[in-house]
Structure formats: structure tokens, C-alpha cells
Amino acid sequence: MFNNPRLILDSSSAPDPGRITWRSPSNIAIIKYWGKYGVQLPKNPSFSFTLAASCTDTMVEYEFKEGLPDGQIDLEFFFHQAENEAFRAKVLEFLNSILPVYPFLKQLKLTVRTGNSFPHSAGIASSASGMSALALCLCSLEDALFGTLKDQEEFDKKASFLARLGSGSACRSIFPYAAVWGETTHVKGSHNEYAVPAESYLHDVFKDFHDDILIVSREEKSVSSRAGHALMDGNPYAEPRYAQARTRLGTLMGALRTGDLETFGKITEDEALTLHALMMCSNPSYTLMRPDTLSIIEKVRQYRADTGNQVYFTLDAGPNVHLLYPGEIVHEVRAFIDEQLVEHCEDGYVQQDWVGEGPEEI
Numbered sequence: 001m002f003n004n005p006r007l008i009l010d011s012s013s014a015p016d017p018g019r020i021t022w023r024s025p026s027n028i029a030i031i032k033y034w035g036k037y038g039v040q041l042p043k044n045p046s047f048s049f050t051l052a053a054s055c056t057d058t059m060v061e062y063e064f065k066e067g068l069p070d071g072q073i074d075l076e077f078f079f080h081q082a083e084n085e086a087f088r089a090k091v092l093e094f095l096n097s098i099l100p101v102y103p104f105l106k107q108l109k110l111t112v113r114t115g116n117s118f119p120h121s122a123g124i125a126s127s128a129s130g131m132s133a134l135a136l137c138l139c140s141l142e143d144a145l146f147g148t149l150k151d152q153e154e155f156d157k158k159a160s161f162l163a164r165l166g167s168g169s170a171c172r173s174i175f176p177y178a179a180v181w182g183e184t185t186h187v188k189g190s191h192n193e194y195a196v197p198a199e200s201y202l203h204d205v206f207k208d209f210h211d212d213i214l215i216v217s218r219e220e221k222s223v224s225s226r227a228g229h230a231l232m233d234g235n236p237y238a239e240p241r242y243a244q245a246r247t248r249l250g251t252l253m254g255a256l257r258t259g260d261l262e263t264f265g266k267i268t269e270d271e272a273l274t275l276h277a278l279m280m281c282s283n284p285s286y287t288l289m290r291p292d293t294l295s296i297i298e299k300v301r302q303y304r305a306d307t308g309n310q311v312y313f314t315l316d317a318g319p320n321v322h323l324l325y326p327g328e329i330v331h332e333v334r335a336f337i338d339e340q341l342v343e344h345c346e347d348g349y350v351q352q353d354w355v356g357e358g359p360e361e362i
């Protein structure tokens with residue numbers, strides 16, 4: 001939808017070399033995207049909170065050149081100051097895939113330097129923060145070289161679209177506080193090709209929400225998200241699941257607006273367990289939860305019953321547990337984590353995070 005063969009640099013007025021840097025956060029899905037079609041299009045709409053502390057910083061340095069003879073993209077890539085061939089190959093594949101959108105990428109020597117705010121081996125996925133940071137750099141590059149993005153809304157839409165092509169859920173990281181990706185009648189302007197901001201749907205309580213990430217295991221997942229999405233194609237529960245996600249999104253949007261924490265919490269936890277149930281009934285089946293994941297879930301439920309404190313869990317496609325709760329009970333919840341949950345975390349590691357204001361150019 002953004003293909004543009006006119007975005008080509010004129011060698012008679014070649015741009016000066018320059019650099020662009022963005023910091024972009026990860027996000028945590030409440031309604032999960034699980035199952036896709038076509039080119040990274042979602043089978044159901046999803047909703048996420050944008051996080052604040054789990055970020056990727058990405059700098060793109062560019063310099064005009066006549067182009068490599070074989071028409072390849074000229075890319076150097078550094079992750080935490082070191083060359084990283086696996087990441088470079090991933091980024092190169094992504095840049096090649098967006099050449100119809102940005103044909104000028106072949107006319108530049110590009111150096112990408114990137115790093116995460118959290119330890120690389122923390123078991124926290126960085127594809128959402130990483131791909132959104134890169135997409136934002138590319139949109140700033142378009143702005144600097146062509147000035148063709150007419151306003152902030154157009155900029156964000158295109159950044160979200162590009163981030164989606166890099167990693168589906170990354171498209172939701174572009175927006176402050178919260179975002180919705182995928183067509184739904186409950187959110188005006190929602191689209192399968194990019195996410196839209198959802199801040200205006202939030203009661204204030206959700207703008208001050210915490211997400212402490214309990215790292216149960218730092219090990220690489222045994223089944224990647226890519227493979228997991230693909231297994232939904234043969235899953236007998238796939239169609240009812242997509243219908244359920246659509247219904248739940250409608251209910252969730254109502255709860256977000258009114259500040260109904262109980263309904264929010266019920267949907268949040270049901271979604272987490274549905275995601276993992278879908279993995280367990282894929283063919284072949286697999287489990288990403290670990291015994292400690294279940295111990296934490298049981299303790300969270302017990303804690304809620306004992307104290308009435310509104311703390312809820314969710315899970316990504318992995319064993320780590322995200323604890324979601326309103327900021328006003330942060331001290332009590334942190335004490336609960338220290339006393340009862342840290343023992344289930346690898347090396348006692350907890351990444352403290354919260355709902356944040358979205359990416360920034362730095």
C-alpha cells in the first residue's frame with residue numbers, strides 16, 4: 001500500500017551523509033495476535049500496552065553512493081558494538097523486502113547500530129522494540145531525504161506498516177500507551193496493515209499500569225513465534241479462536257474505557273492461557289510454560305484472593321510471566337514479588353516495566 005517507485009535519489013543533488021536515532025519500546029499484548037495470513041496480516045485484531053523500560057536504541061548512518069553493481073543493499077550492522085551476522089542477515093532480509101516502498105535504500109551505504117536497554121540474554125523478546133525502532137529510523141530517513149510524509153499521523157502509520165513487515169507485533173509499539181492492530185468494528189480506523197493508537201480508549205487507571213516481567217527462563221524458545229503462527233493453520237480450534245478474540249476485544253475495549261479492572265483482568269488471563277492452550281493442541285503439540293510459570297500463576301491467584309489486590313498475569317509466547325497491576329499498589333506488589341515470586345525466576349531476575357509514552361527520536 002506504500003509502494004513508491006519515485007523515492008529515488010538524484011545523483012546530481014546527492015544528500016550529505018547523516019544519521020538518525022530512535023528509541024522504541026516493546027509492547028505486551030492483552031488480546032493476542034496468534035495466527036496470520038498473507039504477508040504478516042493478522043487473523044484477528046489484537047490490543048497491547050506500550051511498555052517504557054524494555055527498549056531498543058537504533059542508529060542508522062547513511063551516505064549516498066552510486067550503488068553496488070549487483071543492486072544489493074550495502075549494510076553494516078552492529079549489535080551492542082559488535083558485528084552480528086545473524087541479526088545482520090535478518091535486517092538485510094527485511095530491507096530487501098521493503099525495496100518496493102523504499103527503492104532509495106540501494107543508493108545508500110547504511111550502517112545500523114543497535115542495542116537493547118535490557119540484558120540480551122534476559123529472555124525478553126526484542127523483535128517488537130527492534131523492528132519498530134528500525135522502522136521509525138527509516139521513516140525519518142524518508143522525511144530527511146524526500147519530505148514526503150505529510151504529517152505525524154502519516155509518519156506513524158507508515159512506521160507501523162513497516163514495523164509490521166519486520167515482525168507482526170512490532171507495529172503496535174509505535175504508539176503511546178496502547179495500540180490496536182487488526183480490523184475491528186470496536187475501533188475506528190483499525191486496519192490489518194498497521195496499528196492505530198488506542199490511548200483515547202483508556203481510563204486513567206490504565207495509563208499508570210505496571211508490567212513486571214518475571215524471567216522464568218532465559219533459554220531460547222524451543223518453537224519460534226514464526227513456527228507457532230504457522231501451526232495455527234492446521235489447528236482445529238483456529239476458527240473459533242479467531243471469533244473468540246474478536247468478541248473479547250469488544251468486551252475489553254468497554255472495560256478499558258470504564259476502568260473495569262475485574263473484566264480487564266479476566267480477559268487478560270483468559271487470553272494468556274488460550275494462547276498456550278493453542279500451542280498444546282497444535283500438531284505437533286508443544287508447551288512453552290515451565291513448572292515455575294504455573295507456580296507463579298497459582299500464587300498470583302492466591303494473592304488476589306487473599307488481599308483483593310488487582311494483580312493479573314499474562315504470558316507471551318514463552319515461559320516468562322508478565323504481572324499487570326495499577327501503579328497505586330506498586331509497593332505491595334513488589335513486596336509480594338520479592339517474598340514469593342523471585343524464587344521462581346532464573347537468577348532472581350525481574351524486569352520492571354510500566355505503560356509508557358511510546359518511541360522517541362534521540
Ligand code: PMV
Nearest residue numbers: 029032033167168169225317
Ligand atoms: O510478532 P510475532 O510474530 O513475534 O508474534 C507475537 C505473538 C505474541 O507475542 C504471542 C502475541 C502478540 O500479539 O504480541
